[in-house]
Amino acid sequence: MGEGMLLDETMEETIKKIISGDEEAFSVLVDMYKNRVFSLAYRMISSQEESEDLSQEVFLKVYNNLRLYDPKKAGFSTWIYRITYNQCVDYLRRKRNTIPLEEKILPVFAETPEEKVITREEIKNLNNAVNDLPEDYRIPLVLYHFHGLTYKEICQVMDVPMSIVKNRLFRARKMLKETLIGGGFYVM
Amino acid sequence: MSCNLYEDLIMEYLDGELICSEKENLKSHLQECASCREFLSIQKKQHTMLRALPLFTPGKDFTIKVMKDIHRKKDALYVKKILLFLLMPLVLGIAVIYLCWPKIVLGISLVTVYAVNGIKMLITVTSNWIETVIQWFQIAGKILSQLWWVQRIIFKIILDIFNWHFLGYTAVALLFAGTFLLAKILPQHKQS
Numbered sequence: 573m574g575e576g577m578l579l580d581e582t583m584e585e586t587i588k589k590i591i592s593g594d595e596e597a598f599s600v601l602v603d604m605y606k607n608r609v610f611s612l613a614y615r616m617i618s619s620q621e622e623s624e625d626l627s628q629e630v631f632l633k634v635y636n637n638l639r640l641y642d643p644k645k646a647g648f649s650t651w652i653y654r655i656t657y658n659q660c661v662d663y664l665r666r667k668r669n670t671i672p673l674e675e676k677i678l679p680v681f682a683e684t685p686e687e688k689v690i691t692r693e694e695i696k697n698l699n700n701a702v703n704d705l706p707e708d709y710r711i712p713l714v715l716y717h718f719h720g721l722t723y724k725e726i727c728q729v730m731d732v733p734m735s736i737v738k739n740r741l742f743r744a745r746k747m748l749k750e751t752l753i754g755g756g757f758y759v760m
Numbered sequence: 761m762s763c764n765l766y767e768d769l770i771m772e773y774l775d776g777e778l779i780c781s782e783k784e785n786l787k788s789h790l791q792e793c794a795s796c797r798e799f800l801s802i803q804k805k806q807h808t809m810l811r812a813l814p815l816f817t818p819g820k821d822f823t824i825k826v827m828k829d830i831h832r833k834k835d836a837l838y839v840k841k842i843l844l845f846l847l848m849p850l851v852l853g854i855a856v857i858y859l860c861w862p863k864i865v866l867g868i869s870l871v872t873v874y875a876v877n878g879i880k881m882l883i884t885v886t887s888n889w890i891e892t893v894i895q896w897f898q899i900a901g902k903i904l905s906q907l908w909w910v911q912r913i914i915f916k917i918i919l920d921i922f923n924w925h926f927l928g929y930t931a932v933a934l935l936f937a938g939t940f941l942l943a944k945i946l947p948q949h950k951q952s
Binding site: 595598599602603606607608610611614623624627628631632635694695698699702713716717718719723738741742745746748749752753 | 826
């Protein structure tokens, strides 16, 4: 789970190519990370159109600041998540979105092999429960479970101490459990 | 240790963050506590569910949009660079004018004074143009007569004193001498 501190050779090569002006390499990178960036943005913003716009801005920022990325400080995914998180926080500061997620149409899910483990109905209920969590608790949960970041990487993304990350993550799980039990999600 | 604290340990255990001694401690507690066993079971299921939840995906043309956006921003940056390149001399010019303003004012004043005097002189000359033309003819006549004498002297010197080998040196020397002579003659006539 989580990306190591060092980049693998392919990614390092891709980054070098992008820095030297290879746009095709950047397009490959966008394809690789677009679901992750968009998902996190959507979890924070709760609007398909605005999340797409923000994701575009994130990739533009990544393209412009790729020279500043230091593999010794953080993994590439962590770096991208940090940019996404900061971009979304800035956006939310400017404009608070108060429309709840349930009133909107959910965007398309990326197809994964694990999807067969739970049904569409369960996905919907779980999504609603996650999106009902307060933002401070929702983000560590999303980063840990949906994006596979470690505690340390979440600290780097959110720029908060480990104790806070752990506390919020555990609290979010307990809150989620309560919501799901209340909705009859778990049949024990 | 209360069950609340064990709940945190259970979550750390599921996240793979516990060390051996903590694991043993948790194991022995779980054997005794049904409530914590239930909590573990629910959390395990929750973990599996959350991990299985797929990511959202943006529109199909997202990558194309990003690349277009990058091209647009690049073009805008290029235009900015060109504008900067064009504006730089203008800014520099303004800076020079600002810094050297007193000297420029002095320069402009001097040029104005000379120009005014020049115009005044031109007006005086043209008002007495007939007299002036006559004077010019007189000067030209005197120059020509002087040149005739000079010519004669030159040839005499060349033929009588120097032989033809020194003709080149003499020609150069005469050129200088001629120029000097002309310079001497012309002011004298102007003064008269």
